[in-house]
Amino acid sequence: MVMFNVSRVDTTPFDGQKPGTSGLRKKVKVFKQPHYLENFVQATFNALGADNVRGATLVVSGDGRYYSKDAIQIIIKMSAANGVRRVWVGQNGLLSTPAVSCVIRERVGHDGSKANGSFILTASHNPGGPNEDFGIKYNMENGGPAPESVTNKIYENTTSIKEYLIAEGLPDVDISVTGVSSFGGPEGQFEVDVFDSATDYVKLMKSIFDFQSIQKLIANPKFSFCYDALHGVAGAYAKRIFVEELGAQESSLLNCVPKEDFGGGHPDPNLTYAKELVERMGLGKTDSGIEPPEFGAAADGDADRNMVLGKRFFVTPSDSVAIIAANAVESIPYFSGGLKGVARSMPTSAALDVVANHLNLKFFEVPTGWKFFGNLMDAGMCSVCGEESFGTGSDHIREKDGIWAVLAWLSILAYKNKDNHNGDKLVSVEDIVRQHWATYGRHYYTRYDYENVDASGAKDLMANLVNLQTNLDEVNKIVSGIRSGVSNVVNADEFEYKDPVDGSISKHQGIRYLFADGSRLVFRLSGTGSEGATIRLYIEQYEKDSSKIGRELHDALAPLVEVALKLSKMEEFTGRSAPTVIT
Ligand code: VG1
Ligand code: CO
Numbered sequence: 122m123v124m125f126n127v128s129r130v131d132t133t134p135f136d137g138q139k140p141g142t143s144g145l146r147k148k149v150k151v152f153k154q155p156h157y158l159e160n161f162v163q164a165t166f167n168a169l170g171a172d173n174v175r176g177a178t179l180v181v182s183g184d185g186r187y188y189s190k191d192a193i194q195i196i197i198k199m200s201a202a203n204g205v206r207r208v209w210v211g212q213n214g215l216l217s218t219p220a221v222s223c224v225i226r227e228r229v230g231h232d233g234s235k236a237n238g239s240f241i242l243t244a245s246h247n248p249g250g251p252n253e254d255f256g257i258k259y260n261m262e263n264g265g266p267a268p269e270s271v272t273n274k275i276y277e278n279t280t281s282i283k284e285y286l287i288a289e290g291l292p293d294v295d296i297s298v299t300g301v302s303s304f305g306g307p308e309g310q311f312e313v314d315v316f317d318s319a320t321d322y323v324k325l326m327k328s329i330f331d332f333q334s335i336q337k338l339i340a341n342p343k344f345s346f347c348y349d350a351l352h353g354v355a356g357a358y359a360k361r362i363f364v365e366e367l368g369a370q371e372s373s374l375l376n377c378v379p380k381e382d383f384g385g386g387h388p389d390p391n392l393t394y395a396k397e398l399v400e401r402m403g404l405g406k407t408d409s410g411i412e413p414p415e416f417g418a419a420a421d422g423d424a425d426r427n428m429v430l431g432k433r434f435f436v437t438p439s440d441s442v443a444i445i446a447a448n449a450v451e452s453i454p455y456f457s458g459g460l461k462g463v464a465r466s467m468p469t470s471a472a473l474d475v476v477a478n479h480l481n482l483k484f485f486e487v488p489t490g491w492k493f494f495g496n497l498m499d500a501g502m503c504s505v506c507g508e509e510s511f512g513t514g515s516d517h518i519r520e521k522d523g524i525w526a527v528l529a530w531l532s533i534l535a536y537k538n539k540d541n542h543n544g545d546k547l548v549s550v551e552d553i554v555r556q557h558w559a560t561y562g563r564h565y566y567t568r569y570d571y572e573n574v575d576a577s578g579a580k581d582l583m584a585n586l587v588n589l590q591t592n593l594d595e596v597n598k599i600v601s602g603i604r605s606g607v608s609n610v611v612n613a614d615e616f617e618y619k620d621p622v623d624g625s626i627s628k629h630q631g632i633r634y635l636f637a638d639g640s641r642l643v644f645r646l647s648g649t650g651s652e653g654a655t656i657r658l659y660i661e662q663y664e665k666d667s668s669k670i671g672r673e674l675h676d677a678l679a680p681l682v683e684v685a686l687k688l689s690k691m692e693e694f695t696g697r698s699a700p701t702v703i704t
Contacts, residue, residue: 122655125291125296125304127202129284132156138164138273138279142490142648144258146244149188151651152255156285158382162196162240163285164278165259166203168271169238175204175308178234180224180260182209182216182318183242184423186249187381189214192242192257194293201304201311202286207234208311210296211318215379217424218243219525220322223520228321230314231301234326237262241395246389246421249619250382254651265495265519268629275445318354322524329455329517330528331535332366338535339368346596348527349375349398351388355420358524367531373414375401383422389513390419390428390523391704392435402431416534416550420523425491427526431550437566439470442507444557445529447476449505452536453529455517456504464494464506465615467631468643468659470564473507479561488618488630489645495519496622509568509586509659553672562665565677567659569658571691572650579646579654582694586632587615589688591638596634600684606681608637634688639663642685656695658685 135154138145145161152158166174181196182187193214207230210508215493216224218241225236244256259267259275267275294302294313303312333678350356351506356377363369375397376384387394393402399405403413407412417430429436436444446463449456462483465473477484483502487493492514497503498516507513512521513529530550537548571579590613596608616630631645640662647655660681664670685691692698 122305125288128289134280139276140378146256146651149255158380159285160282162199164275167278168274176206177237180208180209180236180239182211182214185215188255189242189534198291201288204308209314214296215318215354219520222520223322224327225264242425245423248387260366263519266492303346331454334535335531337497346373347417348379352376352380352384353388353422355424356380388422390426393702395419402430409586424523425521427523429530434551438511439472439509439566442513443472443476446505448533452532460504462503464503466508469509470566470661472564475561490626491521499621516611542655558670559667563670565662567660568704570702571656571697572701573653574695576654578694579656610634611637
């Protein structure tokens with residue numbers, strides 16, 4: 122057996138190793154600096170505490186982006202040196218973020234072991250490649266992202282770190298083949314277990330959904346399907362699930378070969394970046410003349426996000442979670458016993474609130490970021506949750522889950538079409554959404570992102586909005602001076618969240634302006650960028666009147682958009698006359 126020693130390496134702190142909304146994300150060049158990754162990993166081990174690290178089983182994998190393979194070897198050697206007993210690696214270092222959560226919760230090792238946590242190597246929807254982003258985050262024993270109490274400790278440790286531990290004499294492990302490799306260290310045996318990336322996840326999905334009814338839908342000649350993984354890790358799962366298990370044509374998969382640089386694209390599933398899918402679904406600028414598929418979906422780099430499209434029809438993520446919640450019990454076997462509760466992030470539209478109210482379900486509003494849903498789920502208070510940022514999921518794991526969301530929609534479609542005889546017109550995605558609006562009302566919703574703006578301008582803009590909140594008369598003077606058709610602002614605050622399970626408080630989670638008719642404007646600074654600042658502006662208007670739910674989104678929201686831009690003095694503070702991305 123190959124033996125290794127532990128070497129202690131002197132180091133000094135790096136600035137800015139503060140985990141954001143979802144881990145630490147920086148340019149690859151930053152991560153490649155000597156000791157940079159090592160410092161963060163050691164700071165994490167120190168935050169977990171030596172007692173918890175010694176003897177532990179850790180999952181180390183990610184979305185396969187550039188620099189992952191090097192990072193995995195470094196983390197294996199540091200884990201060995203810190204007394205970790207087993208490192209589990211998905212074949213080729215690939216595991217989607219939801220699959221990591223699943224593996225932590227479900228996988229049993231060859232010796233009966235279970236995982237205690239995971240380093241996930243991803244910058245999610247941020248681009249990859251030598252000049253783009255890398256990222257790392259830590260997930261806990263419940264399969265969910267580390268809570269703020271842990272990430273704050275990690276950050277604190279990075280500011281004072283003096284040394285890290287790394288194994289010397291431990292060879293690089295071949296992660297391209299499955300199997301267990303064992304090594305001997307000062308504290309005993311250490312092993313690396315390379316396993317198939319999809320097996321555990323596929324098994325979990327089969328236990329949640331009725332695959333037979335989805336097979337029947339896919340086999341219906343009137344139905345057609347298209348899935349775009351944007352060259353992210355979702356491709357590895359899409360082939361196994363949609364093609365091999367559910368019988369979809371191989372040609373229904375787009376960009377499903379994972380690539381280190383996502384083919385040079387931006388692996389963010391929205392109408393701007395998922396161009397090819399958007400064209401195919403008939404939502405592009407030009408009409409190809411080819412009849413679009415009935416159903417389309419896309420994922421981000423690490424496959425935790427989803428975009429759902431119907432033929433020439435976009436489903437907003439806020440509507441998507443509300444529709445899944447409204448239909449879950451009858452369409453998805455996992456929920457047949459009822460929902461324990463539902464939750465959304467603060468900027469997500471209130472479509473889910475209306476469903477919760479209607480169905481008499483427990484409801485929670487949490488800050489942006491999936492880590493806030495975990496406690497609710499662990500406490501059995503929440504079954505389905507979502508974010509406006511193309512994140513949807515449930516308590517089957519503790520991450521949002523892109524493929525799960527697609528299977529949820531396929532299940533709803535299968536249920537609504539269960540009596541369809543081949544040849545009849547199908548109940549479409551658009552039919553389902555319009556029916557939902559007719560029952561619950563429609564939340565017109567859009568998000569404007571101002572990416573990579575000057576950080577101090579962004580800070581000033583936010584400070585100005587906070588300041589303005591103290592004087593609603595002044596705010597309403599501005600509002601009424603702009604356009605008619607916008608009601609008064611009746612309340613404004615900075616969102617603060619008290620976790621109902623552990624009582625922890627998270628402050629400064631976004632600035633809200635609430636209008637008399639239920640409309641909302643929300644302003645936040647992004648916590649996932651790697652450069653400058655990104656301002657997110659969320660605009661929402663509720664329409665209960667069923668005769669007014671068919672308006673063009675742009676027309677319906679134009680007055681509120683104008684109010685938002687003037688209130689915030691967007692152009693004055695940022696120099697931008699238009700957002701970078703509209704979703
Ligand atoms: C964004 C989204 C947020 C999401 C987060 C991580 O954060 O707004 O809803 O949870 O990304 O998603 P921010 O701070 O940039 O607004 V992912 O797919 O990057 O794990
Ligand atoms: Co993601």
